[in-house]
Amino acid sequence: MAATPTFDRALLEKYDRPGPCYSLYPGLPHLHKSFSASEYHQLAQASNEDPIPKPLAVGVHTPLCRPRRSGGSSHGTAIRRTVHASEYLDHLKREITLQAQLFDNDRQVEQLHLDDGVPACFTDEHLMALLDELARQFRIASSDDREFSLRVDPRSVTPERIVSLAALGFDRLSLDVQDLDPKVQDAIGRPLKDDQVADLVAAAHHAGFRSLNIDLVRGLPGQTLESFDATLDQAIALHPDRLTVHDHDPSDEASRTPCRSRAEDLPSREGRLELLELTLARLTTAGYVYIGQDHFALPDDELARARHTHRLQRNFQGYSARADCDLIGLGVTAIGKIGDSYSQNVRELSRYYTRLDTGQLPIWRGHDLSFDDLLRREVIDRLMCQEWLDFASIEARYRIVFRNYFAPELAALAPLADDGLVMVRRGAITLLPAGRLLLRQVAMVFDRYLNKPQQRRFSRVM
């Protein structure tokens, strides 16, 4: 496993094509509406039947008072309607009750994640009521065996709030900072006061958060090499355990900036490559380990340790060191992952309410993964997390002959191997240092859905 990825401009330019981020395979566009709540019921019940059922994870999503995002996420919501937090909380509780009935009561909730809208819209009293309801309906793992994480927009919280969130039991924090330069913040409509982020970070350290992540975005309007260098300087000085430096793709609808910035303000493609080169150089010099897909972590952070011991996994928040869970999604547009299926809740608040008012789970669409999906997902996950894939283990598990089943893919991999991105030898695919920044590109070779007609727009690989 290579420690540092190689930055090779010619290769990056050659392979810079849009591609999915593979936080789930097949991706959201392949969920279909014929997947019903009753199918979800069956899958949830089947998930109890394994000799050792997976632990549970809960993700809470809210559309409320969500400030417009200008980059980073690939699944923003279109709903901006403001509603009463208590009405929404009421329905979340109903959803918790319906969901809890489906899972055997000895299955513990080991992970809880709140989306950035949640702390912005709910008061501590609301959050406490939410946690109480979860603890009443599910068995929550003891604090040593669990991970309660939340993502916040730094504009929506005070240092005092960070302390009270820690008191509620949250121990992992992600700050969606994006950029620390006032000019860039103005351009994306997210002004922050001097020291605002530093104060939050200090509060988080003081309150005992076990892990702190800072999200930055490269390729924002007004960003220059100099300005981003200064942003990285400040971010490094805050000493977060993890840093995620997303690529902002102006062609990506989902992350279009709200202020309709003029095209000339946006860094060029070349400029974005330079920003990547700068990010890599600065963060690795500062001692951060490149985990993969824009994620960096300090060597003693559990992500870096998990990567070192080949226990790294992927989930909806990116990489994780935790065991694979069955994920229950709560709230509008929330995503669930139960057994070998994905599901997503309805997008419209009114439908979300109506369904719960009539005692039904608000499932909108989903997908029960086929054999081929599961096989390809495992191949992609292994490449993304271990950066190495031996054919024998896949063959034993799926009872296929790798070279036959994936003959077209191995042929398609040949030019990438010629360019030094991967090595295919002795029954294994190994990602090489030059391929680490083009991980998606390698994964895309195994994506069966990419060759299908309904092409979607993704953010660029780079």
Added chain:
Amino acid sequence: MSLPRGVTTLKEVRDSCRNCRLRSLCLPESLSTADIGKLEEIVHRRKPIARGDYLFQAGHPFTAIYAVRTGSIKTSTLLSNGDEHISGFHLPGEVIGLDAITSDRHPSAAIAMETTSVCEIPFNSLEALGEQAPALQHQLVRIMSRELVTEQGTAQLLTRRSAEQRLAAILLNFSDRFANRGLSASRFRLPMSRLDLGNYLGLVPETMSRTFRRLEEQGLLSIAGKEVSILDKCALTELAYGTGPDASDTTRSGRA
């Protein structure tokens, strides 16, 4: 469209006892070709039963015995307190319903654990045929004897005190049964749910999972979903039938 005389359809080939890959476990074992032909005439191949559906219910009149062709069946009885007790799991090639011969009613219910197809063998016809074909009679008695042995094995299994011993013993038992069908003895998919297996072994689901995890931690097994791989058969056998001291008293009598 009708086929010319003498041409056998693929369906007939697949459905016939003489071509059945399970024949060595089932009634046709050691029968002459002529006798197998007679048996085929009385065997009725039922439409597949969906997961969770009943093949027969407890208390229903006994008319036939059944051989599992594909899938799997659990048999269960109701305890006096209204709880369900699972008395057995039946895999392809195994015959069920024999316990009803004595009373003319099924003492237990049979439920499909997955999509399951069975051969129905009407018992009156089978008895009549047995008079003409002593080998069939003999094979039926052998199957009954096999069932008795299994039953005794179960009784023994449940007197093993620790949860680990019980689980080790049942996994070895499944391993043998899969091997009998020519499948892998070291890697197989458990057809039943954690709840049902726990019910059978007298363990609550939580203990069930803990016990699986302990055997995995000891390097005896590995588990992925419902698929079990036996990594150390010797140690597992030692655990199940060795005479070491009891590991713990995690065994609880509660039926889930």
